[in-house]
Amino acid sequence: MTGAGRTILVADDDRAIRTVLTQALGRSGYHVRATSSASTLWRWVEDGEGDLVITDVVMPDENGLDLVPRIRRIRPELRVVVMSAQSTFMTAVKAAQRGAFEYLPKPFDLKELLAVVERALAAPQAEAAEKGEEEGEKLPLVGRSPAMQDIYRTVARLTTTDLTVMITGESGTGKELVARALHDYGRRRGGPFVAINMAAIPRELIESELFGHERGAFTGALTRGVGRFEQAAGGTLFLDEIGDMPPEAQTRLLRVLQEGEFTAVGGRQPIKANVRIIAATHRDLRQSIRQGLFREDLFYRLNVVPIRLPPLRERTEDIPLLARHFLDRARASGLPAKQLSQEAVERLKRHGWPGNARELENLMRRLAALCPQETIGADAIEAELAEAAPLAGSGAPEPETLEQAVERHLRAFVAAHREGLPVRDLYDRVLAEVERPLLRLVLSATRGNQIKAAAMLGLNRNTLRKKLRELDLPVVRGIG
Template structure:
């Protein structure tokens, strides 16, 4: 349908491109640079849809949304903002905006949102929040995280079940917390339970409680997580590790809204919102017969995918500063990041994701006295976190490729030895550092047999002997003395 669209943004270039894009769709566009003019148009009954920025010279577009909804409840509003935080997304939804678009956005996305707003019935706006400036629970300006924020903004004031998927350390519990803390159940309990941390035989009792005498050792009635979370939110972390028997009982709760304790006979109402999370591929577990397909569809009402940190490198600097600020609030020394340090952080692949970055920032805040963090400190701390203080390999980097591992160690080596590198011969020196452990491992694998070791390496036997002499490596059989 052709409509009259009111656009408000103090940036002339944005007004121009938005107006042109909408005009090409056949809409009439009126554009203003301030909130006062927009309100005059709305108050006069003009326009079929509003597209407004948040920050304008004479007011805040978010504050204008409830006034517009009160004056003209059926007028859809699309909010766009460069303040692309989770709170902006949540508040746009709370105040009745039809859609929230973080800047910069693709014009096709805006046009699609306009089409939806003009053809769909708007849902009833949820009650407004208290307006308090809560601390940001999740940090990220990347497009992937903006999509997460938009989903959270739409979900906070519903009781819809959500399934959060992402690698370990990406912040799945933070998302679950945000859905609870900014939602209608925020004054009730948030109860988290990790399926992977509970013995299989105790999971049903842990979730649903048990009656006295229900099993050996049940000397008193036990209260389960469903009962503890009544009125609030139950977060089921690592749901992929839940045994099949417990999956069947959880499915029944989701179907009926009631649960029965182990050994009990009377059903209790389950007044809880369920949020589940996993780092596993549940569809693959279904194929393997380890996860119920019907439970998956009950949980996966609204899927939320959290990207790995290596997929949102643009957020690393903001996250690192955020964690340094948290460390300072906890009593550690206040520190800032140099440009070189940020570049070093962005080169690393972060197999432990956001959790690893937070641990690294805290480690640097404790171990270094300097006020400005440089690349050397980052590289040394990354290497220390990877290998452990005892020099043993850490499980945190178990999924690294050989190339990634070598890259990480070389960067740490260069950062630690800047100014003390040899004047020449660095290439041969580094190759020797890699060759030595490789030759030793191959000799151990072949029990000191140089012929087999040469075959394993794809080298001529004489070439292997020459390298062993150059590196002063003695081929010996296991069990013999040095």
């Protein structure tokens, strides 16, 4: 029992959800008062009842999100958890902007909800979240998969801060969309959003592009040049493909992040860096650090809040929603209105999408323009994908790293755990799965010579022998 007699106010027009929450919270020691109407919930709050509110968004008499700021005004100490089946990015952002403690998409995991309740009741009081102006239901990010819901909640929390963010993900996963969402719904939305792609700027010009230059600083500098840091003053500077930044520029950027100011190339007067930094890369920066290509201290300055965008192949349940969204955007831009057959949707879900969401959007625009039928069938999808296949290699992501491969493999164990299946001795199992092929291949490369194999592995020979016994690995020559 963890509730210690505290009272939770629950508002949801779905009787089954009220019953489930009442039972689950009751088993944890909480008192629960449940209602199907916003007006009853408001009356309880006005009367001073409850230690925490859990409310749905859509209710018969009022939108639950509209209640949040009203509750915050009369009882700022009362935490509000918002849950909704309308699990979009805008729902998460609005919940955060209006002062909700947490947003949970339906269907939710009861263990997660109970953990949120515990955190909400234990969390110290903070000032109310800054309220933004009412936003329309435009969707900068699309998807209802668990991975995207996690991203929505992270972005929503970050809109009330100026923390530095590092966005990672393959090309085409929407890194700039996330950066723009952080800006457009954040504290600095009134300022400029300035993006610079490190991979597109010649190495010798990057420092001038970032920090500006004084007249005469170099050949051709006939006038003073304003850099991106100055252009983004009061707003957000998005450093795309940060992994391609040359070492000398990395050193200058680190100094800016440490000291909060910079000087233009050829200048002496310090300029205050009044920007929020968001960086992005498709590279594995930890591997770049090991290779000496990226500064470790700069990485930790930029990686304050990491956001990993999953490739489309890891969230195939979002493909139908994304495809329809892209068809709607194509129609809004003047292309003919189209819809997808169910067979076409299933064919889209079987594709590997090396170009991720960008590849899917291009395909939908192409089909909207060229498909003669109003309903796009599986044959049209098949034909377009087959024609595009030879070009896919040019835009394919970089080869998967060992870390990425292991992470992908481990998701199956995590999914099994979430479904309640027994997962035991995972640490030892994973180590064995990595060590076994490593030792086999190294021994093969050294033709079974354990002294050379130990040197190659950086192990003591006795340690190598012990591991071979533990893993029941014979020394076989000539394999691999």
